[in-house]
Ligand code: CMX
């Protein structure tokens with residue numbers, strides 16, 4: 327069901343500062359910057375590698391305010407690893423299969439993610455304490 331690790335999501339207070347750190351330290355490049363109002367974040371995707379199902383990225387996340395998922399996370403735990411995202415080829419099928427195992431779905435239907443992807447989250451309490459995201463990449467242009 328899982329194609330690859332699509333990205334790791336990292337919560338930070340200052341997006342530009344963390345982008346500069348990742349570029350200087352790991353030589354990775356920003357391939358997308360977006361504001362996602364629905365998710366309450368300003369974010370950047372930094373490219374790590376390409377795989378068969380699509381790329382792998384570091385997703386840096388700055389909250390748009392304190393009353394957002396990443397804002398609450400920063401207040402409670404401080405900066406650091408926020409979630410792991412796995413690539414899937416059929417996100418609706420994956421949600422149906424995983425929901426059927428009893429894991430709580432935070433999104434019954436996919437939402438809009440970075441770079442035209444479809445995303446959905448699984449409850450961290452049902453995944454051993456790991457906030458888990460599923461990502462279906464957009465269809466490749468012909
Ligand atoms: N990783 C692991 N555990 C987490 C967590 C995280 N990122 N965020 C919260 N938790 C834990 C809390 O510590 C809490 O545990 P305890 O009860 O033991 O203290 C428990 O989950 C419930 O937390 P809560 O009080 O309900 O916290 P929130 O109201 O912040 O909700 C969550 C948590 C996961 C339901 C919410 O953050 C959510 O819906 N996330 C999905 C959307 C999201 O994170 N969007 C931003 C990223 C967008 C992107 O990747 O594109």
Ligand code: CO
Pocket residue numbers: 333334335385409411459
């Ligand atoms: Co993510």
